[in-house]
Amino acid sequence: MMSELEEDSLKLPVLDLTQPDNIESSVLSSLLKACQEWGFFYVTNHGIPINLFTKIREFSNHIFSLGSDTKLKLGPSSRLKTYTPHFIASPYFESLRVSGPDFFDSSKASIDELFGQHKPEFSEILQEYGNHMMKLSKRIIEIILKSLGTGYEKKFLDSEFGNCHGYMRIVNYTPPSNVKENQVEGLGMHTDMSCITIVFQDELGGLQMRSKDGKWLNIHPCKNSLVVNIGDLMQAWSNGRLRSSEHRVVLTRSQNRFSLAFFWCFEDEKEVIAPNEILGNGNPRIYQPFVCLKYIKFRESNEVGNFEKIGYTVKDFAGLNV
Numbered sequence: 061m062m063s064e065l066e067e068d069s070l071k072l073p074v075l076d077l078t079q080p081d082n083i084e085s086s087v088l089s090s091l092l093k094a095c096q097e098w099g100f101f102y103v104t105n106h107g108i109p110i111n112l113f114t115k116i117r118e119f120s121n122h123i124f125s126l127g128s129d130t131k132l133k134l135g136p137s138s139r140l141k142t143y144t145p146h147f148i149a150s151p152y153f154e155s156l157r158v159s160g161p162d163f164f165d166s167s168k169a170s171i172d173e174l175f176g177q178h179k180p181e182f183s184e185i186l187q188e189y190g191n192h193m194m195k196l197s198k199r200i201i202e203i204i205l206k207s208l209g210t211g212y213e214k215k216f217l218d219s220e221f222g223n224c225h226g227y228m229r230i231v232n233y234t235p236p237s238n239v240k241e242n243q244v245e246g247l248g249m250h251t252d253m254s255c256i257t258i259v260f261q262d263e264l265g266g267l268q269m270r271s272k273d274g275k276w277l278n279i280h281p282c283k284n285s286l287v288v289n290i291g292d293l294m295q296a297w298s299n300g301r302l303r304s305s306e307h308r309v310v311l312t313r314s315q316n317r318f319s320l321a322f323f324w325c326f327e328d329e330k331e332v333i334a335p336n337e338i339l340g341n342g343n344p345r346i347y348q349p350f351v352c353l354k355y356i357k358f359r360e361s362n363e364v365g366n367f368e369k370i371g372y373t374v375k376d377f378a379g380l381n382v
């Protein structure tokens with residue numbers, strides 16, 4: 061079953077995972093269309109317990125309300141480097157990164173450093189969320205592969221995506237108090253370095269994607285649904301058939317905004333190259349094959365490219381002029 065949410069000209073499909081093994085072909089084709097045109101869609105009945113979001117949000121309030129000296133123990137010049145302070149991505153953005161596959165250990169290291177003591181209840185929640193996200197990412201990629209061609213999920217899911225890993229970013233946006241008169245960017249325009257990204261945004265909304273003709277369109281919060289977007293790695297792997305869209309976050313109210321983004325990525329050493337079947341007969345390659353880590357380094361080597369003004373995407377890195 062697939063419904064569509066309409067907004068100006070933006071019609072994003074909602075992928076219902078009630079029966080993930082039995083997806084109708086009309087659903088696959090509207091999903092594929094959305095991935096080609098917008099690079100965004102929603103997923104619902106994804107099986108993630110709602111109370112996990114609530115608990116992670118509590119955790120987020122807890123850590124981000126700590127003093128900045130404490131948070132900077134995890135900052136860019138610390139050993140762990142899991143905290144991104146204000147003024148890197150934007151003046152209103154700060155985040156904490158938790159990496160898989162051992163989300164428990166990764167979060168424990170940060171929490172121990174912040175609080176000087178164990179808080180296993182938080183690490184357990186983050187581990188549970190990470191496990192859910194790893195499974196969900198794989199299911200979604202399986203369905204996207206199916207939409208690209210009959211049997212492609214059998215052919216490519218394990219062989220190409222079998223070693224994917226994931227990490228999450230817990231984000232706290234704190235807009236200035238005059239935001240109402242003057243809408244501000246909480247996170248500037250960028251594309252994601254992932255295969256796919258799965259985002260929970262709170263009820264305030266503010267996520268926007270850029271259409272092919274350059275218009276900013278709202279990705280509304282949609283109850284019980286998560287937002288999925290195609291990242292640069294998938295755009296390159298599909299030879300541009302799937303779109304990694306530019307997006308950003310705008311803050312329109314003087315309220316904190318919470319989001320939780322999960323990035324599912326190829327392993328560092330993977331060579332990203334579109335298989336011949338994906339390329340299709342007679343189509344030129346529009347990306348040079350590249351090693352995943354080299355692209356990540358390219359983005360990270362540039363403070364701006366990391367959070368990414370446009371001009372620092374996979375097109376600039378590996379695009380071929382054809």
Ligand SMILES: O=C(O)CCC(=O)C(=O)O
Pocket residue numbers: 229231247252259260261267307308309319320321
């Ligand atoms: O905060 C959001 O809603 C999206 C964040 C995002 O695009 C990102 O972290 O890459």
Ligand SMILES: [Fe+2]
Pocket residue numbers: 250251252257307
């Ligand atoms: Fe993003």
